[in-house]
Amino acid sequence: MRFIKNRRTLITGASFLFFLLLPLIASALGDAYLVTLFTRILIYALAAVSLDLILGYGGMNSLGHTAFFGTGAYVVGILAFHIQEETLFLSWPIELSGSSNAILVWLLAVLFSAFMSGLIGALSLRTTGIQFIMITLAFAQMLYYLFVSLEAYGGDDGISLWARNKLPIFDTADDTSFYYLCLGFLVIFVFLSYRLVHSHFGRVIRGAKQNLQRMQSLGFPIYRYQLVCFIIAGAGAGLAGALMANQSEFVSPGLLHWTHSGEMMIMVLLGGMGTLIGPILGATALLLLEEFLSVYTEHWMAFLGPFLIIVVLFAKRGLYGLLTGKEVNDE
Amino acid sequence: MLLFIEQLFNGLQLGVMLFLMSAGLTLVFGIMRVINLAHGSLYMMGAYIAATVVQHSGSFILALLTALAATALLGMLIEVIVLRRLYKRDHLDQVLATFGLILFFNELTRIVWGRQPLFMDVPGWLSETIEIIPGAPYPSYRLAIISVGILAAVFLYLMFTRTRLGMKIRAGAANREMVAALGVNITLLNTLIFGLGALLAALAGAMAGPILAVESGMGESILILTFVVIVIGGIGSIRGAFIGAILVGIVETLGKFALPLLLRLMLPPASADGTGASLASMSVYILMAAVLIWRPRGLFPAHD
Numbered sequence: 001m002r003f004i005k006n007r008r009t010l011i012t013g014a015s016f017l018f019f020l021l022l023p024l025i026a027s028a029l030g031d032a033y034l035v036t037l038f039t040r041i042l043i044y045a046l047a048a049v050s051l052d053l054i055l056g057y058g059g060m061n062s063l064g065h066t067a068f069f070g071t072g073a074y075v076v077g078i079l080a081f082h083i084q085e086e087t088l089f090l091s092w093p094i095e096l097s098g099s100s101n102a103i104l105v106w107l108l109a110v111l112f113s114a115f116m117s118g119l120i121g122a123l124s125l126r127t128t129g130i131q132f133i134m135i136t137l138a139f140a141q142m143l144y145y146l147f148v149s150l151e152a153y154g155g156d157d158g159i160s161l162w163a164r165n166k167l168p169i170f171d172t173a174d175d176t177s178f179y180y181l182c183l184g185f186l187v188i189f190v191f192l193s194y195r196l197v198h199s200h201f202g203r204v205i206r207g208a209k210q211n212l213q214r215m216q217s218l219g220f221p222i223y224r225y226q227l228v229c230f231i232i233a234g235a236g237a238g239l240a241g242a243l244m245a246n247q248s249e250f251v252s253p254g255l256l257h258w259t260h261s262g263e264m265m266i267m268v269l270l271g272g273m274g275t276l277i278g279p280i281l282g283a284t285a286l287l288l289l290e291e292f293l294s295v296y297t298e299h300w301m302a303f304l305g306p307f308l309i310i311v312v313l314f315a316k317r318g319l320y321g322l323l324t325g326k327e328v329n330d331e
Numbered sequence: 332m333l334l335f336i337e338q339l340f341n342g343l344q345l346g347v348m349l350f351l352m353s354a355g356l357t358l359v360f361g362i363m364r365v366i367n368l369a370h371g372s373l374y375m376m377g378a379y380i381a382a383t384v385v386q387h388s389g390s391f392i393l394a395l396l397t398a399l400a401a402t403a404l405l406g407m408l409i410e411v412i413v414l415r416r417l418y419k420r421d422h423l424d425q426v427l428a429t430f431g432l433i434l435f436f437n438e439l440t441r442i443v444w445g446r447q448p449l450f451m452d453v454p455g456w457l458s459e460t461i462e463i464i465p466g467a468p469y470p471s472y473r474l475a476i477i478s479v480g481i482l483a484a485v486f487l488y489l490m491f492t493r494t495r496l497g498m499k500i501r502a503g504a505a506n507r508e509m510v511a512a513l514g515v516n517i518t519l520l521n522t523l524i525f526g527l528g529a530l531l532a533a534l535a536g537a538m539a540g541p542i543l544a545v546e547s548g549m550g551e552s553i554l555i556l557t558f559v560v561i562v563i564g565g566i567g568s569i570r571g572a573f574i575g576a577i578l579v580g581i582v583e584t585l586g587k588f589a590l591p592l593l594l595r596l597m598l599p600p601a602s603a604d605g606t607g608a609s610l611a612s613m614s615v616y617i618l619m620a621a622v623l624i625w626r627p628r629g630l631f632p633a634h635d
Contacts, residue, residue, distance in 0.1 A: 061423045123620050126627040130366050130422055130566060134558035135623070141555045142616035149609045258555065262430045269427055299442055305435030312428040313416055 007324050012277050019183055023176045035175050036247075041287050042182040043243045046189055048267040048279035050236025055265065056274035057197050058229045059209030060125070063133050063261050064140030067120065068113040068234040070256030072241025074147060075109035077159040077251035084162055102165035102172060106242045113238020114231050116143075121230035125223055128212070137258055144256040158252025165246055172246065182243055189236055190276050196232070197276070205229050266308060272318030281319045333467045338588045339581065340463065344473045346580025347480025351535035352557040353564070353572040354487060355528025361567025362504045363418055363521055366425045369409065369432035370532055370557070371550025377402045377533025378545045379440055382449040385540075391454035398537040399530050406529020410522050418521075433551070440547045448544035476538050483531065484573055491569065500524060504567060556583070559615055563622045565629030574630065579615050586614035 019042065026034035047069050054060040082089045082098025090096040099105050124135045148156055164172040171177050196202050208215045208222050216222050245251045254260075263286065271282025293300030315322070356370045377398045384394035413432065417425045453472045460468035491497035502510045503520055511517045536550070543549065560579050564571025591607030598606065622630065 055423070061421075061426065063426060123623055126623055127562075130360060130364075131562055131629075133366060133422060133426060134562050135619070138555060138559050138562065138616055138619060142613050145612035146609055149605075149612045151605055151608075258551070259433075262427075262433075265423075265427055265430070269423075273423075299438050301434045302438035302442065305431040305433070305438065308431030308434070309413060309428045312420075312424050312431070313413075316424070 008277075011320070011323050015277065015280060016187070023179055032175070035179050037287070037291065039175070039179045039182050039247050040244075041284050042179070042186050043240050043247060044264070044267060044287060045280040045283040046182070046186045046243070047237050047240035048264055048271070048283045049186070049190055049193060049276060050233045050240065051264050052268045052273060052276070052279045053193060053197070053233045053236070054230055055268055056278075057202065057209065058205045058226060058233075060226060060230060061129075061133050062124075062136040062230075062233075063258070063265070064120065064124075064136030064138075065233070065237055065264050066256055066258070066260035067136075067140035067143045068117050068237035069241040069244070069260070069264075070143065070147070070251075070253075071113045071116050072109040072238030073245035073251045073255050074153075074241075075112050075238075076105055076165065076242045076245035077161065078153055079105050079108070080161045080165070081153060081159050100163070100165050102167045102246075105165050106239065109242035110235045110238050113241065114235040117234020117237075118227070118231050121227050121234070125226050125230065137261070140256060140261060141258055144253050144258070147253040147256060154252070156253060158250060158254070161245065161249040161251075164249060178247065182247075185239060185243065186280070189239070190280075193236075193276055201225065201228075269316075270311060270318055272320030275318075275320050278318050278320035281323075285319060333464075334588070336464065336467055337469060338584055340469055340473065340477070342581035342584035343577065344476050344480075344580070345584055346577035347477050348535045348539060348553070348576075349556055349560050349580055350480055350573050350576035351483060351531045352553060353560040353576055354483075354569055355531040356557055357561050357564070357567055357569065357572045358500070358524055359528050360561075362500060362507075362524055363414075365414060365418055366422055366429070367414065367528075368426060368429040368554065369436065370528065371554030372433050372436035373402055373406055373529045373532040373550070374536035374539075374553060375440065375545075375547070375550035376405060376436065377536030378451075378540045378543075378549065379444060379449065380533070381537035381540050382451040382545045383444075385451055386449075391457075395534075395537050398533050402533030402536075403526040403530040406532075407522050407526040409529075410525040414525065415518075415521070437547045444547075446547070448546035449540075451540035451545060453541040472541060476542075479534070479538065483534065487569055496523075556615065559619050561629075562619055563629060565632035568629075568631040571629055571631035579618070582618050583615050586611040590614070 019038070022038050023035055026032065026038075047065070051062070051065045054062055054065075079089065079098040080100055083100050084098075087098075088095055089098050120136070120139045124132055124139065127135060147153070153159055164178070166172060167181075170181065172181065197206070204215065204220050204222075204225050208220070208226065212222060241255065244255070267282035267286050268279045269282065270285055271280065272278025289304070290300065293303060297303075311318075352370065352374060356367065359365060359367055359370075380401050381394040381398035384397045385391060388394070409432065413428060417428055453470075457472040457475050459471050461471045461474060463469045463474075491501060499510065499515055499520060503515070503517060507517060535553075539549075539553075556579060560572060560575040562575075563578065564573070564575030587608075590611045591604045594603035594607045594610075597603070
């Protein structure tokens with residue numbers, strides 16, 4: 001037991017150290033692209049950890065998580081758009097202009113994503129199982145079509161940002177600083193999630209995953225617990241989306257496309273469901289794999305598909321389970 | 332008014348397509364309890380095979396038959412290689428594995444047929460228009476789709492209620508173990524049902540070929556509408572699938588046509604068109620949300 005505990009700490013520590021030192025490695029190798037690539041990895045890792053809260057801990061199989069990721073990104077995009085066009089975001093009942101203040105914009109992105117996940121979650125959680133999967137997928141697709149139809153905000157083409165959102169003191173335009181900012185957000189989110197899943201709330205959520213009826217008959221209002229969990233996950237994805245919009249300085253409906261939700265699910269599964277470090281490893285592995293395969297063939301998806309099927313059928317415990325060598329789910 | 336009737340028929344035509352898709356999917360779920368995202372890929376494969384055969388032979392009927400047979404075989408092959416291993420697993424595994432199938436098939440079509448969409452001609456003997464009511468010419472090809480869809484619905488109804496195979500399928504949906512204990516080969520039955528679902532998807536795909544562009548990923552937008560149909564109709568119910576499909580088809584088509592016009596009565600034209608388009612793209616999902624609030628299990632839930 002003691003050995004396993006150590007191995008876990010070792011993996012967590014090693015990953016953290018690796019991410020901390022990455023910009024140094026990149027500059028030693030003289031490859032600035034690595035920092036950009038790993039910023040994307042950190043952002044997807046954040047989204048994947050938030051998805052794992054509902055998927056791995058809550059047992060809510062949402063296939064629409066990218067809806068909140070995209071919502072967060074679009075909050076950034078739309079507010080930047082109004083600054084760039086020098087128009088008002090809202091002229092009635094109160095006058096509101098766009099903004100490029102990171103603290104304000106990101107907070108709004110998180111709040112609005114949380115609001116959307118509350119709305120979608122409240123409806124979707126009326127169902128379970130297979131219907132829940134289909135409904136979350138359908139609502140995400142609804143938002144996708146909504147943004148496609150918004151001609152004012154570029155429709156299919158999306159919005160290009162002129163610059164990243166600005167923070168006081170901190171220079172977000174610098175890639176390395178932005179990398180550390182994303183790392184900081186990821187560490188904070190993982191820490192908060194750790195506290196959450198080990199709290200009373202987290203135990204109820206995990207109990208509901210194992211046996212819904214039993215938790216209900218114990219008197220827990222499971223619907224409310226699940227909804228809160230869904231909202232927290234949505235807020236996390238919204239933050240990731242806001243960061244993504246800043247990293248690529250571009251938002252488009254493509255961010256809300258349903259295959260994106262599928263990719264986030266793959267990250268969680270590949271890394272290890274029901275763990276907090278797993279999704280980070282999964283996001284790293286998947287994005288590196290994509291990067292690697294696309295060097296050799298433009299048809300890398302033809303390899304990724306069968307690979308995914310094999311992982312599902314034979315390696316359910318994911319990378320984290322493989323590395324720690326213990327059943328993932330019984331923390 | 333004439334335009335309205337034309338749009339109504341277009342809605343009916345989309346609804347019939349959605350029925351062909353959702354009947355197969357809802358059967359597969361109702362009986363095997365497996366969610367199959369790759370159902371849209373079977374639709375796409377049906378369309379590609381039909382388009383290819385038409386290009387080489389020029390015969391639409393031959394293309395249709397080849398597409399149906401080949402896709403049904405492909406469906407059964409998928410069932411034997413992948414799906415069969417997933418029946419006992421949880422839904423998440425099924426989603427991910429069938430997502431893997433989608434990635435594979437989308438890329439496969441790009442490798443075999445290239446990135447450019449294929450175009451399929453409407454067969455000559457169906458390229459005329461027919462006046463449904465005086466003054467409203469309507470393409471006879473679309474009328475043919477509607478007829479084929481309704482024929483398929485009648486065929487499925489008769490098969491389920493009047494034949495031995497249909498009885499076994501219904502029994503299998505009600506209680507797998509019991510049916511297996513009575514000596515029915517459930518494994519074979521599952522493969523056959525999956526083949527039937529694939530065949531229906533290919534029928535929809537091959538007939539959609541002349542209307543839409545045949546391209547990689549074409550199965551996904553209809554797959555998601557199919558999910559909406561199944562959620563509205565109730566999982567596992569063919570009757571629910573039929574009513575849900577017609578409802579979704581008509582709401583989707585009429586929404587795009589009527590909402591901007593309705594809003595023009597209240598708003599200036601430019602913003603009416605914009606808001607109308609946004610609302611129309613959301614209309615079926617709003618319908619789904621409304622049904623969910625009213626009946627969380629859909630209109631005609633098949634199981635308990």
